[in-house]
Amino acid sequence: MRSVVVFYLCFLLCVGLGLACIICVCVWNSHWRGGFAWDGTAQQFNWHPVLMVTGLVVVYGIAAVLYRIPLTWGQNKLPWKLLHAALMFITLVLSIVGLCAVFDFHNANNISNLYSLHSWIGIAATALFALQWVVGVAGFLLPCSPVSLRKLLKPVHVWMGGSILSLSIVACISGINEKLFFVLKGTINGTQPYSKLPLEALLGNSLGVLIVAFGLVVLRILSNQNWQRQDSRPEDSAYTPLPQEEND
Amino acid sequence: MRSVVVFYLCFLLCVGLGLACIICVCVWNSHWRGGFAWDGTAQQFNWHPVLMVTGLVVVYGIAAVLYRIPLTWGQNKLPWKLLHAALMFITLVLSIVGLCAVFDFHNANNISNLYSLHSWIGIAATALFALQWVVGVAGFLLPCSPVSLRKLLKPVHVWMGGSILSLSIVACISGINEKLFFVLKGTINGTQPYSKLPLEALLGNSLGVLIVAFGLVVLRILSNQNWQRQDSRPEDSAYTPLPQEEND
Numbered sequence: 273m274r275s276v277v278v279f280y281l282c283f284l285l286c287v288g289l290g291l292a293c294i295i296c297v298c299v300w301n302s303h304w305r306g307g308f309a310w311d312g313t314a315q316q317f318n319w320h321p322v323l324m325v326t327g328l329v330v331v332y333g334i335a336a337v338l339y340r341i342p343l344t345w346g347q348n349k350l351p352w353k354l355l356h357a358a359l360m361f362i363t364l365v366l367s368i369v370g371l372c373a374v375f376d377f378h379n380a381n382n383i384s385n386l387y388s389l390h391s392w393i394g395i396a397a398t399a400l401f402a403l404q405w406v407v408g409v410a411g412f413l414l415p416c417s418p419v420s421l422r423k424l425l426k427p428v429h430v431w432m433g434g435s436i437l438s439l440s441i442v443a444c445i446s447g448i449n450e451k452l453f454f455v456l457k458g459t460i461n462g463t464q465p466y467s468k469l470p471l472e473a474l475l476g477n478s479l480g481v482l483i484v485a486f487g488l489v490v491l492r493i494l495s496n497q498n499w500q501r502q503d504s505r506p507e508d509s510a511y512t513p514l515p516q517e518e519n520d
Numbered sequence: 521m522r523s524v525v526v527f528y529l530c531f532l533l534c535v536g537l538g539l540a541c542i543i544c545v546c547v548w549n550s551h552w553r554g555g556f557a558w559d560g561t562a563q564q565f566n567w568h569p570v571l572m573v574t575g576l577v578v579v580y581g582i583a584a585v586l587y588r589i590p591l592t593w594g595q596n597k598l599p600w601k602l603l604h605a606a607l608m609f610i611t612l613v614l615s616i617v618g619l620c621a622v623f624d625f626h627n628a629n630n631i632s633n634l635y636s637l638h639s640w641i642g643i644a645a646t647a648l649f650a651l652q653w654v655v656g657v658a659g660f661l662l663p664c665s666p667v668s669l670r671k672l673l674k675p676v677h678v679w680m681g682g683s684i685l686s687l688s689i690v691a692c693i694s695g696i697n698e699k700l701f702f703v704l705k706g707t708i709n710g711t712q713p714y715s716k717l718p719l720e721a722l723l724g725n726s727l728g729v730l731i732v733a734f735g736l737v738v739l740r741i742l743s744n745q746n747w748q749r750q751d752s753r754p755e756d757s758a759y760t761p762l763p764q765e766e767n768d
Contacts, residue, residue, distance in 0.1 A: 384717075392728070438686060442693045445690050446693050449637040467631065468635075473635065476637065480637040480641065481640065491682075495679070
């Protein structure tokens with residue numbers, strides 16, 4: 273019982289941090305970065321951080337801990353699998369549109385694509401996630417997929433899931449850091465420099481801290497064996513979360 | 521037997537990636553960034569990436585997987601605890617000197633300290649690590665520390681350990697990304713711009729990829745329950761790695 277209460281407190285913290293991330297990235301880009309458009313200007317770029325943080329961090333993280341909700345344990349797993357896949361599909365769409373926003377903006381302004389370390393890590397995270405989603409649907413949702421294949425896939429799927437979230441957070445932090453240096457240049461573009469920590473810098477840094485905190489809480493939830501679904505079906509026997517502990 | 525062979529292959533990969541990280545960061549800063557000094561110039565700054573990557577990523581990561589080496593399983597744990605603590609002490613010294621290098625450089629050049637997101641994440645990683653080391657020595661090495669305290673501390677120590685490595689990697693990637701934008705400015709400082717991916721950019725990006733790969737391998741090793749030390753002493757019963765799987 274204590275374990276269930278602690279889970280819901282952690283889950284509440286996770287949802288709260290996730291919402292704070294979304295609010296923070298939206299306020300930053302709407303209020304401080306000039307809002308949104310799809311016209312090749314910096315306003316198009318602004319969709320990039322909003323969609324990547326919302327998709328590949330927040331929705332992804334919530335979808336990852338879905339099976340841990342005690343409410344779902346006694347129920348048929350299929351609807352929860354469908355919800356997991358559907359939320360991950362939303363993540364996939366948000367992150368692809370988020371990538372289109374930045375590629376389009378770069379192309380419209382003759383800026384090279386995929387040269388920075390941020391972009392290398394970010395594109396790797398998105399590509400691995402797309403692969404993970406396709407293999408996940410084929411392996412765990414198609415009725416023709418054999419139990420032996422599911423058993424083989426599960427630890428890989430779980431491991432990849434945690435790694436993709438980690439890559440995604442690394443990409444977000446390097447991206448926010450880079451963006452704040454780009455836009456807060458002091459006298460060069462008439463802003464207060466990043467080094468003086470104006471309000472926008474505090475907001476951007478806080479967004480970074482919130483994203484890291486959200487990621488740590490998600491991985492903490494996944495790490496607790498007491499919060500794992502106790503399912504005796506064969507395809508579930510190999511299911512273990514990426515980071516898992518014996519004790520609460 | 522197969523599990524032991526796979527462990528040593530993973531451990532070899534881990535050591536190989538770690539060495540590659542150290543070589544890469546040293547070559548970058550000695551050959552491309554002008555080498556090392558302790559005189560308040562950019563050459564003093566160069567110690568910062570070298571010491572942080574060597575300390576808070578590579579030595580830290582190797583020290584973290586030490587207990588997983590099958591060779592150590594049947595032996596008295598104390599010498600391995602001492603080696604773990606000693607390697608972590610080396611990490612602590614390297615990271616403190618690495619921080620002094622950048623603070624000194626900033627102070628000598630009237631550059632503000634601790635304003636960027638990179639610095640916030642990095643200082644949090646180092647501060648948490650210093651706390652973790654002190655609490656670890658007091659809790660697990662001092663003979664007067666009661667078994668009940670060790671039992672309580674272990675899951676927290678293990679969880680913090682993985683979180684600190686993750687924070688450290690996030691700080692490294694954002695730092696390398698930031699540095700490459702700072703120094704590869706094109707016509708402004710007579711270099712080839714980052715966007716043209718000159719050799720230095722490729723080297724820096726590769727260093728970032730190697731650091732991420734090293735981190736994922738370390739967390740993968742920690743995640744495998746088969747590679748956990750099977751110790752029946754009371755203070756070990758609560759010891760479970762941060763990320764752990766039931767199956768190999």
